[in-house]
Amino acid sequence: MTADDTPESPPAREPTLRAIAMPADSNARGDIFGGWLLSQMDLAGGSAAMRRTKGRVATVAITSMTFHKPVFIGDEVSAYTEVVKIGRTSLAIRIEAWARRFAAEETVKVTEGLFTYVAIDADRKPRPVPPEA
Numbered sequence: 001m002t003a004d005d006t007p008e009s010p011p012a013r014e015p016t017l018r019a020i021a022m023p024a025d026s027n028a029r030g031d032i033f034g035g036w037l038l039s040q041m042d043l044a045g046g047s048a049a050m051r052r053t054k055g056r057v058a059t060v061a062i063t064s065m066t067f068h069k070p071v072f073i074g075d076e077v078s079a080y081t082e083v084v085k086i087g088r089t090s091l092a093i094r095i096e097a098w099a100r101r102f103a104a105e106e107t108v109k110v111t112e113g114l115f116t117y118v119a120i121d122a123d124r125k126p127r128p129v130p131p132e133a
Contacts, residue, residue, distance in 0.1 A: 010098040010107060015078035017044035021071050021099075032071035037097060037111055038062075044079035045093045049117035052083055052091060053129050057117040060090065065113040074102030077110070089126040090118045 017040060025036040042059055049057040071077060078098050085092040097111040121127040 010078060010109070011080045011082075011096065013080065015044075015098075016048050016081040017079040019077050021073055021075045021077055023073050026073050030073050032073070032075070034067060037067075037071055037077065038065070038113075040077055041079050041095045041097055041111065041113060042115065044081050045095050045115040046117065048081035048083065048093055049091055049119075052086075052132075053117075053119040055127070056120045056122075056124075058120050058124070059115060060118045061116040063092075063114045063116060065111065067111050069099070069108050069110045071097075071099050071110050072102065075099040076102075084114070086129055088128055090116055091129060092116050 019040050021032045021036070025032050027033060046057055046059065076099065078100070080096045080098070082094045083091055084094045093115050095113050095115055096109060098107055099110045100107045119127050119129050
């Protein structure tokens, strides 16, 4: 998907995570570090994975990641998650991050990626993903 194909509005559901991009998260030019944004997405994906697996999870892969637009200091970043595949011990979650620009009503998709998490037990060993209730 190219930036020109990006939908005009975020998904019609509550985001899994919201965060404000702060000055400490930026470079000298005021752009937010990609690593900060990636960590916010991983937090959202991990939260969604924990809810679905009803327990601990570990991130095992990011199989795709696309940065569409920059995030700036003061932007409100919302991460939306969707479980797209469930295996025996793992699940793949598609994550989109959208930024509401500081002091504006413009909302733009800034990143998207596919993250894989494995369900783990108390000994950090893989465990089966329970069936959906």
